[in-house]
Amino acid sequence: MIRVLVVDNSVSFLAAATEVILVADGFELAGVAQTGEDALEFARISRPDLALIDLNMPGLDGHETAARMAAESPETVTVVMTAALDRTSVMNGLFDKRLLSPAALAEIWDRAYVPSVTQR
Amino acid sequence: MLDGVGVSLTEIASESSVAQRVWPRVERRDGVLGFVLEVALLAALYYGSAKLGYELGFSGPVAAIVWLPVGVGIAYLYLRGLVFWPGVLLGDLLANDYTRLPVGTALAQTVGNVLEVLLAAYLLRRAARSGYLLGRVDGLVRLLPPVALATMVSATVGTLASRVGGVVSPGAFAAVWRTWWLGDACGALVVVPLALAWSRPRSRLSPARAAEFVLMLAVTCTLTGIAFSSPKALEYLAFPGLIWAGLRFGQRGATLALVLVTGVAIWYTRNADGPFAFHSITHSILSTQLFIAVATVSALCVAAIVSEREQFAAGLAESRAANLRAADSERRRIERDLHDGAQQRLIALLIRLRVAEEQIPQEPGRAAQVLADAETELGIALEELRELSHGTHPTVLTDLGLATAIRSIAARASQRIHLVELPTARVDAAAETTAYYVFLEAITNAQKHAPDAMVSVRVRATKRALTIEVGDDGSGGAEETPGGGLEGLRDRVEAAGGMFRLQSGEEIGTRVTAVLRL
Numbered sequence: 134m135i136r137v138l139v140v141d142n143s144v145s146f147l148a149a150a151t152e153v154i155l156v157a158d159g160f161e162l163a164g165v166a167q168t169g170e171d172a173l174e175f176a177r178i179s180r181p182d183l184a185l186i187d188l189n190m191p192g193l194d195g196h197e198t199a200a201r202m203a204a205e206s207p208e209t210v211t212v213v214m215t216a217a218l219d220r221t222s223v224m225n226g227l228f229d230k231r232l233l234s235p236a237a238l239a240e241i242w243d244r245a246y247v248p249s250v251t252q253r
Numbered sequence: 254m255l256d257g258v259g260v261s262l263t264e265i266a267s268e269s270s271v272a273q274r275v276w277p278r279v280e281r282r283d284g285v286l287g288f289v290l291e292v293a294l295l296a297a298l299y300y301g302s303a304k305l306g307y308e309l310g311f312s313g314p315v316a317a318i319v320w321l322p323v324g325v326g327i328a329y330l331y332l333r334g335l336v337f338w339p340g341v342l343l344g345d346l347l348a349n350d351y352t353r354l355p356v357g358t359a360l361a362q363t364v365g366n367v368l369e370v371l372l373a374a375y376l377l378r379r380a381a382r383s384g385y386l387l388g389r390v391d392g393l394v395r396l397l398p399p400v401a402l403a404t405m406v407s408a409t410v411g412t413l414a415s416r417v418g419g420v421v422s423p424g425a426f427a428a429v430w431r432t433w434w435l436g437d438a439c440g441a442l443v444v445v446p447l448a449l450a451w452s453r454p455r456s457r458l459s460p461a462r463a464a465e466f467v468l469m470l471a472v473t474c475t476l477t478g479i480a481f482s483s484p485k486a487l488e489y490l491a492f493p494g495l496i497w498a499g500l501r502f503g504q505r506g507a508t509l510a511l512v513l514v515t516g517v518a519i520w521y522t523r524n525a526d527g528p529f530a531f532h533s534i535t536h537s538i539l540s541t542q543l544f545i546a547v548a549t550v551s552a553l554c555v556a557a558i559v560s561e562r563e564q565f566a567a568g569l570a571e572s573r574a575a576n577l578r579a580a581d582s583e584r585r586r587i588e589r590d591l592h593d594g595a596q597q598r599l600i601a602l603l604i605r606l607r608v609a610e611e612q613i614p615q616e617p618g619r620a621a622q623v624l625a626d627a628e629t630e631l632g633i634a635l636e637e638l639r640e641l642s643h644g645t646h647p648t649v650l651t652d653l654g655l656a657t658a659i660r661s662i663a664a665r666a667s668q669r670i671h672l673v674e675l676p677t678a679r680v681d682a683a684a685e686t687t688a689y690y691v692f693l694e695a696i697t698n699a700q701k702h703a704p705d706a707m708v709s710v711r712v713r714a715t716k717r718a719l720t721i722e723v724g725d726d727g728s729g730g731a732e733e734t735p736g737g738g739l740e741g742l743r744d745r746v747e748a749a750g751g752m753f754r755l756q757s758g759e760e761i762g763t764r765v766t767a768v769l770r771l
Contacts, residue, residue: 143597149604216600234607
């Protein structure tokens with residue numbers, strides 16, 4: 134099973150993402166965090182396989198959190214998500230969080246992240 | 254906890270007037286030596302200006318066309334402090350012509366002159382408490398009565414002493430009193446504004462402006478010269494120069510041009526030239542004095558109006574900037590609320606619906622649960638959007654007024670809200686809107702930081718102001734942070750020309766007060 138950590142300050146999104154992970158085959162929820170700081174601490178302890186991290190958070194933002202997590206927990210694949218997706222963020226390899234689904238989760242994992250703006 | 258309303262409003266009012274009370278500022282040199290030096294300096298200036306008056310023929314045996322020392326004395330005491338009055342006494346004693354006057358008369362005149370200068374300086378300092386005297390037309394209106402009143406003291410004392418000393422005949426008493434009074438008043442009107450205007454700090458003129466300044470002075474001088482060297486009634490020729498000075502160079506230009514005009518006018522009149530050279534000296538002097546008084550007041554008015562216009566323009570620019578800041582901070586707030594609130598919920602909803610879609614064939618029961626959750630989420634998102642749109646377009650407010658808008662918010666708030674007082678009639682729409690935002694922001698803050706606290710709301714409308722006070726009995730700790738809601742609120746209130754105050758502490762809870770002009 135692939136263990137997933139979801140990091141977002143929106144409780145609504147965390148709940149929806151949890152729903153997706155619960156129904157996605159081969160994935161299980163490792164945990165959720167509302168701030169980058171909490172996420173880093175969680176990752177140090179439980180070493181998830183995949184971390185979905187929202188870009189726009191108070192305190193540490195998504196990029197910063199992902200960079201530190203990659204340094205501290207190299208075995209965790211980090212993916213930064215945003216809803217405010219534009220051309221620049223696509224080129225920077227951000228994931229459009231509106232597209233999160235069991236299939237998208239599998240695709241992210243298989244290809245270690247594919248930008249997916251064309252799939253909508 | 255709203256008991257202190259009256260007190261807090263008075264405090265706000267007094268705070269705002271403190272800033273205006275910086276002028277005149279007195280810097281005294283320390284020590285006895287400094288004091289003695291200043292007294293000597295004033296005495297020398299006073300004596301010098303008296304001698305200058307005599308030299309230029311400004312002064313007669315008992316009264317002058319323009320008695321400059323009175324202006325010098327008033328200006329010095331006004332700017333540096335009343336304590337330097339011995340300088341006036343000394344200067345006046347030195348300037349007296351003891352060969353032509355009985356000693357008693359001369360001394361009595363000196364007493365009158367010192368009293369005059371002291372009284373004028375005292376009254377002007379009082380008048381200046383509510384603002385710079387030359388900067389506004391109402392300042393000028395406050396400047397004139399002290400000058401007129403104080404100079405009457407000297408005219409009365411001086412003329413009486415001359416009469417008692419036998420220098421003035423009974424028939425000449427009225428004419429001498431009038432000449433004395435107008436002469437002293439003109440002296441004060443010419444010198445005091447000059448000193449006031451030129452003692453204020455100001456940025457340097459550009460070379461082009463400096464050249465224009467010199468040209469203006471030359472033209473004013475020439476025109477006045479032409480006017481007063483011809484026996485024809487051309488005295489109005491002095492006014493274009495004075496208006497130029499006032500319009501382009503404000504108080505500094507106007508006061509300096511006035512000195513030139515006055516000098517030229519007196520010079521020619523004393524040499525029996527110009528439009529005021531009548532057979533009767535008394536008549537000549539009176540006409541010249543009236544000319545000087547009218548020219549002075551007119552030129553100072555032009556300069557004051559120009560200065561008022563500049564202040565108004567600066568105030569407008571500042572308020573426009575504050576408006577922009579308020580709009581900007583409001584825009585950021587809406588952006589933030591949209592991003593953190595409704596947008597995230599809608600994304601979550603989208604994802605849940607997609608999950609449900611996939612679940613229907615396999616696990617219809619589970620899909621139904623996911624759909625129910627999605628429904629709840631959608632309801633919350635709608636409610637958030639509704640609140641947000643209430644924040645930006647308060648239709649209840651525009652249709653039904655502030656009191657109803659506040660009641661409707663209070664009715665559906667999760668917080669306990671006590672409406673202590675609400676206005677019974679509609680007031681100015683802009684003030685209502687601003688007060689509404691004060692209420693909304695204060696309630697939002699209380700919900701965030703003191704959800705269990707009791708909130709009291711008091712809104713009072715008088716003829717002149719709408720006052721809103723929202724307080725809670727929480728544990729305080731509210732502060733204005735850059736870009737935060739409270740700072741945005743202050744910007745909004747101040748842009749509307751109102752006063753804003755935040756008080757927050759463990760003892761008093763948090764209280765937001767805004768006073769909006771009607």
